[in-house]
Amino acid sequence: MTVAASGPVFSLREIPFSFHGSWFDFSPVVAEKTYAQDVHLVSHQTGMHPILRLIPTAETDITATPHQLTWSCEGGRIDLAYETPDTVRLRGHRLGLRLLAADPILTPFSGPYFYQDPADGSFVFTVYQTGRRYRITLIYGQITEQLNAQTLGAAERGVVLSGDWEIAIEEYEAARDPYASADTFEQVAKAARAEFDAFAAAVAPWRSDRTPAAELAAYVLWSATVRPAGFVTRPAVLMSKHWMDKVWSWDHCFNAIALSGGLPDLAWDQFRLPFDHQDVAGALPDSVTHSEILYNFVKPPIHGWALRHMPPVPKGELAETYRLLERWTMFWLTARRAPGRELAHYQHGNDSGWDNATTFDPERVVETADLAAFLVLQMRALARLATGLSNPDAAAGWSAAADRMRDALLAELWAGDRFVARGARSGRTWSSSSLLDLMPIVLGEELPESIRATLAAKIEKHLTAFGPATESPTSEQYQDDGYWRGPIWAPSTVLIEDGLRRAGYTDLADEISARFRALCESSGFAENFDARTGEGLRDRAYTWTASAYLVLSAAQEGRRRQGL
Structure with a gap:
């Protein structure tokens, strides 16, 4: 653990990236003492369940601070921040992302069903294990591939983003209004940092170099x-x-x-x-x-x-x-x-x-x-x-x-x-x-x-x-x-x-x-x-x-x- 101007920097292999009130986190830890190669969105509703794999399209370094998660490589980066306990924002600059179901197999009692919502064009994973839905809404940029929407059985499911782009991912139950936000990514990250800073100031007002x-x-x-x-x-x-x-x-x-x-x-x-x-x-x-x-x-x-x-x-x-x-x-x-x-x-x-x-x-x-x-x-x-x-x-x-x-x-x-x-x-x-x-x-x-x-x-x-x-x-x-x-x-x-x-x-x-x-x-x-x-x-x-x-x-x- 190191301390930067933006707060402590920590390893995702030890501490998951999450947000006060949220039931999900981002981590390579997908089960007890089990580490995946990729960062996963992991939900804790009805148990611990890896839901989505986040795979940058180039090899990256990962930096985690209390308010922001960043994948970076020479000339490109992806940033992630929580907007609310059930919604995250991700943006990419000159770096693509494969956003795939963690479990590629769909059966009547397990796995994700993946489809594009005809009402607003968002992409939705509905997951048996948590009984929840995970919606991906494109804010700007381009989804260059959609993989096996509505496919049954074994298949790689998800979307691929390239170039400069931004999306929102939400966890919810049966339905909700289409995603909309007036805030920029910078405003979302700044608000997340302010919320954590207020919490730290309340529980440890005495903190110092000691x-x-x-x-x-x-x-x-x-x-x-x-x-x-x-x-x-x-x-x-x-x-x-x-x-x-x-x-x-x-x-x-x-x-x-x-x-x-x-x-x-x-x-x-x-x-x-x-x-x-x-x-x-x-x-x-x-x-x-x-x-x-x-x-x-x-x-x-x-x-x-x-x-x-x-x-x-x-x-x-x-x-x-x-x-x-x-x-x-x-x-x-x-x-x-x-x-x-x-x-x-x-x-x-x-x-x-x-x-x-x-x-x-x-x-x-x-x-x-x-x-x-x-x-x-x-x-x-x-x-x-x-x-x-x-x-x-x-x-x-x-x-x-x-x-x-x-x-x-x-x-x-x-x-x-x-x-x-x-x-x-x-x-x-x-x-x-x-x-x-x-x-x-x-x-x-x-x-x-x-x-x-x-x-x-x-x-x-x-x-x-x-x-x-x-x-x-x-x-x-x-x-x-x-x-x-x-x-x-x-x-x-x-x-x-x-x-x-x-x-x-x-x-x-x-x-x-x-x-x-x-x-x-x-x-x-x-x-x-x-x-x-x-x-x-x-x-x-x-x-x-x-x-x-x-x-x-x-x-x-x-x-x-x-x-x-």
Whole structure:
């Protein structure tokens, strides 16, 4: 990543080019870890679907900035900019473009049907996979070829443009008025840049040379945001506009925190979206996307922790927030507690968000210390919300419940020098080398000092040059690309850093923050990172990683201003 006068320059192989509110992007990434030779228009309605191939008629270099995508060669160029979330403009100067269906095969249940609309002369792809249409309207210049319009079966479908030309491409449903715009391409690109600049100024007003990745982090969030559609009930920051194109029910908390300082309404939408799909038992879904809601797993109850890091709940939302958070908490206290037990359990590592952490190797249905700690913080949040609603009895009840769970955590899972996990049915206990076992540090000042000191010392042993590895680097189970068995992740880093700071271990918290921020500045915003080398792993445009960078950077800049 480099920074130019027009903003950060980034690689399309890592970060897709998109626009706030849009459900499609432009990228060579067409499936999980699958890279095409050409840039594709990729839609995320009903899943991740490559729709169109954009193939310049000469070999080009590609430059991507937040507001414009450019293919260039000696003497020619093509520029692309979003006019609206569902419309892009492309213009070519002395460089042609082949605009073809990504899938050349048309069957009754897949592929694109391509035709020319007799009403306005535009060319339309209607695509089974997304259930949407993609219209190409010529603004000026000449379409020199149209390939296999109305052809069935296997055929290359699309149009070819040559010389100097300009087109608009739209994604829509069944029909819309013919495309018309009074704006020039320059005006479209300028408006797109202004929209992104305003977003970056809102979420990272503190950015400077000390935070060189802040603007790109803002772009990752801005460009991954989609407008409400399908099951996405609010403007939503997807985890990525690559294949991780969902909202998971703990990932969204980190995005909400990052947005809350400058864009509180958008932040609140992030926090509330999974609650729009809360089930009758009070559980949040595992994930939400355009055309799918999954309930087969849940995610950890970090929502009370998250509220500590957001502005006060709006007065008009206070009662509803209390009701929803209470239902989510009661799910854990009823559906996820064995008879006679004080501590709740996960039914699988996926419920914890740490899918394959070594904590879950002996058994899957497990009472873990991290879950108890999160529930203590969530019940503390409910007590605060009840106080705000002038309900002292409820506040006292939740405070007492939090005390009981904290005391049970210390009495039942603290083994003198470590926290252990306990099988919910078997009752047997064990420890692991996973950072998950150290997550009770999120309780901060609520822990006895001796336990804080022990946890801080163990966390320090997980540190590599880049941050806290999720499995101890000395463990036999450690894997460089082992998902939660080694790599560094943004959420674990933020939670650990916050807990250490509140526990009084500010120097260690500062070191973890600095190492992770430097990691993002050198390796981008990957889903996770190799703890030994710092290499970005898996999805390279993950929003909770960008949010973690913004959260940690904003806090560091705040401390710097205060002289701390």
